[in-house]
Amino acid sequence: MSEEWEPKIIMFCCNWCSYGGSDTAGVARFQQPPTTRIIRVMCSGRVDPTFVLDAFLEGADGVLVTGCHIGDCHYINGNEKTKVRYEFLKRVVEEFGIEPERLKLEWISASEGDKFASFVKQATEDIKKLGPSPLKPEVVE
Amino acid sequence: MNVGECYIGWAVDEDVRKRGGSGGLVVATLAAALEKGLVEKVLVLKKHSTYDAEPVLTSDPEEVLASAGSLHAVPAALSKKIPYGVKVAAVGKPCDIRGMYQMALRQQFNLDDTYLIGLNCGGTLPPVPTRQMIRVMYGIDPDEVVHEEIAKGNLIFTTRDGQEHAKKIDELEEAGFGRRESCRYCIVKIPTNADLACGNWGVPKDKLGAATFVEVCTEKGVQLLTTAVDAGYVQVEPASDKSKEIRKKVEKAMLDLSAKWRERIFVPIENRLEFYREALRHCILCNACKEVCPVCACGEDSKCTTMPSSLETHNHEFYHLIRFLHIMDSCVACGMCTDVCPAEIKVSTLQARYSLPFQEEKGYVAGMKLEKPPFFEVE
Numbered sequence: 001m002s003e004e005w006e007p008k009i010i011m012f013c014c015n016w017c018s019y020g021g022s023d024t025a026g027v028a029r030f031q032q033p034p035t036t037r038i039i040r041v042m043c044s045g046r047v048d049p050t051f052v053l054d055a056f057l058e059g060a061d062g063v064l065v066t067g068c069h070i071g072d073c074h075y076i077n078g079n080e081k082t083k084v085r086y087e088f089l090k091r092v093v094e095e096f097g098i099e100p101e102r103l104k105l106e107w108i109s110a111s112e113g114d115k116f117a118s119f120v121k122q123a124t125e126d127i128k129k130l131g132p133s134p135l136k137p138e139v140v141e
Numbered sequence: 142m143n144v145g146e147c148y149i150g151w152a153v154d155e156d157v158r159k160r161g162g163s164g165g166l167v168v169a170t171l172a173a174a175l176e177k178g179l180v181e182k183v184l185v186l187k188k189h190s191t192y193d194a195e196p197v198l199t200s201d202p203e204e205v206l207a208s209a210g211s212l213h214a215v216p217a218a219l220s221k222k223i224p225y226g227v228k229v230a231a232v233g234k235p236c237d238i239r240g241m242y243q244m245a246l247r248q249q250f251n252l253d254d255t256y257l258i259g260l261n262c263g264g265t266l267p268p269v270p271t272r273q274m275i276r277v278m279y280g281i282d283p284d285e286v287v288h289e290e291i292a293k294g295n296l297i298f299t300t301r302d303g304q305e306h307a308k309k310i311d312e313l314e315e316a317g318f319g320r321r322e323s324c325r326y327c328i329v330k331i332p333t334n335a336d337l338a339c340g341n342w343g344v345p346k347d348k349l350g351a352a353t354f355v356e357v358c359t360e361k362g363v364q365l366l367t368t369a370v371d372a373g374y375v376q377v378e379p380a381s382d383k384s385k386e387i388r389k390k391v392e393k394a395m396l397d398l399s400a401k402w403r404e405r406i407f408v409p410i411e412n413r414l415e416f417y418r419e420a421l422r423h424c425i426l427c428n429a430c431k432e433v434c435p436v437c438a439c440g441e442d443s444k445c446t447t448m449p450s451s452l453e454t455h456n457h458e459f460y461h462l463i464r465f466l467h468i469m470d471s472c473v474a475c476g477m478c479t480d481v482c483p484a485e486i487k488v489s490t491l492q493a494r495y496s497l498p499f500q501e502e503k504g505y506v507a508g509m510k511l512e513k514p515p516f517f518e519v520e
Contacts, residue, residue: 050444053462084517088499092466095495097413134414135459 007061007127011036011120012051014044016074018066020110030117033124036064043067045078049089052103056093059136062102062127064119069107079107101126102133142363142370147385149344150366150377151352158351160209162288163341166353166375167232167258168209170337172202173369174230180256184222184231186214191286192268196222198229210288213265216477218435220244223255230256230365234265235332236475239508240435242334243471247438252511256361259332261340263291263395264324267480274318279306288350290341294394310398323476323489325402326497330395331388334509336362343380343388354380354388407494420491421461423484430478430488431464436471436508461488465495470516472496473508 013019019040025032041047044067052063065086067079086105094100104123108116151164158165174180185208186194194214199205220241223229233241238259244250266274272283281300288299295307296319313319332338336359343354355377357363369375410416431437431445439445445463474497478488500507503515 048444049466050463053459053466057459088466088469088516091469091499092462092495095413096417096462097415 005128005132006033007035007124007132008059009036009062009064009120009123009127010055010060011038011064012044012047012066013038013040014067014074014079015040015042017068017072017110018044018106018108018116021066021108021112021116024111024113025116026113028113030113032117032120035124035127036120043073043075043078044082045073045075047082047085049085049092052089052093056098056102056133056135057137059133061130061133061136062104062123064123065103065105066108066116066119067105069109072109098133098135099130101130142357142367144357144359144363146357147343147380148355148357148366148377149348149352149380149384150355150375151348153374153376154206157206157209162210163344163350164348164352165209166355167260167339168206169374170258170365170369171230171232172205173372173374174256174365175200175202175205176374177368177372179364179368180228180230182227182229184219184229186232190268190284191289192266192271192283198222198224213268216433216480218244218433218437218477220250220435223250225251226254228254228256230258232258232260233332233335234260234262234475235329235334236262236327236473236508237435238332238335239329239473240475242508242511243436243473244438245511246471246514249438256365257332257335258337258339258365259335259358261331261338261342261392262324262327263330264320264327266319267321270318274313278308278313278316278318281306294398321476322406322479322487323474323493326399326406326493327474328396328399328497329506329509330392330399331356333358337365340388342391343384343386345381345384354384403497406490407497417491421459421486424460424486425484426460427483429481429483433477433481434468435475435477436468436473437464439467461491465492468492469496469499470505470514471507472500 044065047065055063067082070079073079093103106119150166152158152166152169157169161168171183175183182198182200183205184196184198185205187197187208188194192213196214196217218240219231219233219237238257241250245252275281275283285300286298287301290297294310296310297305297307299305310319338356338358339353344352357366370377472492474493476489482488505515
């Protein structure tokens with residue numbers, strides 16, 4: 001087990017944009033690290049802050065939330081609500097001493113396969129630098 | 142009588158005037174509202190002892206008058222004590238009333254049916270430590286105390302023999318007694334969000350202890366006070382400019398003191414994750430903090446209570462994460478969560494670490510107005 005440590009990243013993708021973006025990335029064969037576990041949601045607005053905190057407590061090293069670009073939401077303004085919520089969430093995560101780089105929000109449309117791949121790449125690199133999350137059950141115990 | 146006007150008033154009934162904290166105006170107003178049919182019920186504090194009182198909903202004017210002079214309610218979310226659709230008049234500290242506003246914002250409480258009398262508050266004292274403090278710091282028998290007062294930075298207890306015992310609050314708080322922690326950094330001292338804001342700050346010297354300064358804040362406040370005056374329960378005279386000035390001065394002094402305490406209490410922490418883990422480690426998941434919270438509107442199956450499983454011990458202490466997040470925009474820093482915590486976690490202060498700077502950044506004081514908070518601006 002001398003392999004390099006790979007972070008576990010939970011990624012929430014909106015059904016209409018960023019999930020399509022991940023498809024585009026795959027079809028176009030953009031290279032990206034296999035660190036993410038994608039959870040498809042119907043809208044980034046569905047991502048309750050509880051999900052994010054729970055992911056951290058269950059051992060995720062990072063959580064990425066992605067949705068449609070502002071103005072493109074399939075449900076009119078779901079992603080704007082995500083933005084508001086994210087502001088709260090970021091504060092709590094930061095104040096708790098968890099590095100802010102572990103939580104990211106990005107707007108990715110279905111056609112932006114390259115953006116999707118580079119976002120995952122960048123996030124993985126950032127989180128790799130930070131090392132395992134301090135909230136991991138095995139770290140805590 | 143108009144909105145925005147200030148009066149000095151007192152109860153006409155001599156017995157009430159004597160027993161009441163400052164002239165018995167508040168109980169007399171409540172009793173009048175009940176008697177004249179302005180409200181169906183009144184939420185008053187039923188006195189158990191000088192240090193203890195319990196909020197009770199009553200429709201008996203006698204019981205209302207009997208509540209004169211009550212101090213220090215037990216921790217209770219007042220809005221949860223008031224049934225829907227019943228016209229009620231209630232008394233509360235600024236934080237109690239702010240809690241009601243927050244519940245009204247979340248459609249859990251009907252402010253239209255509620256007449257609110259707010260009491261100026263420089264901080265409240267926890268009953269048991271206070272008895273101890275009186276014994277240790279003042280050297281008097283706590284059962285002898287009949288009245289207490291905060292004036293000019295002094296905490297003054299009056300004993301049965303009429304003698305006043307004063308000590309500097311700073312001195313008491315240095316010694317580990319004094320006001321509850323959340324009161325020390327509280328930012329609302331005069332409840333201008335209530336219909337009537339009452340208190341003894343600004344009462345002229347000759348009437349001190351026998352009259353109350355009232356600010357009429359809303360139309361409902363006008364109704365309350367005119368009803369009481371017309372019914373002959375209460376007498377009022379317009380407050381002089383000097384009175385208003387003194388009231389402002391006292392408020393400012395209290396707020397300055399709060400600002401000082403804030404700096405002392407909210408010192409930046411180095412290893413925050415460790416700090417919170419240590420602070421929350423003893424949480425036993427009893428949910429008492431959620432039960433008593435005046436701004437928590439989720440009800441039975443709230444996310445914060447369903448989140449941690451008792452099988453997973455590694456994240457017990459982070460049950461509070463959800464609460465911190467949920468209440469960040471609405472916390473009024475009343476401190477009741479700290480009061481009820483069986484594990485003696487300073488929940489309120491931990492919460493305030495998030496909520497106060499966040500609210501401040503947006504220029505928002507939770508629970509003062511019935512309008513959408515600035516956090517949820519979705520164009």
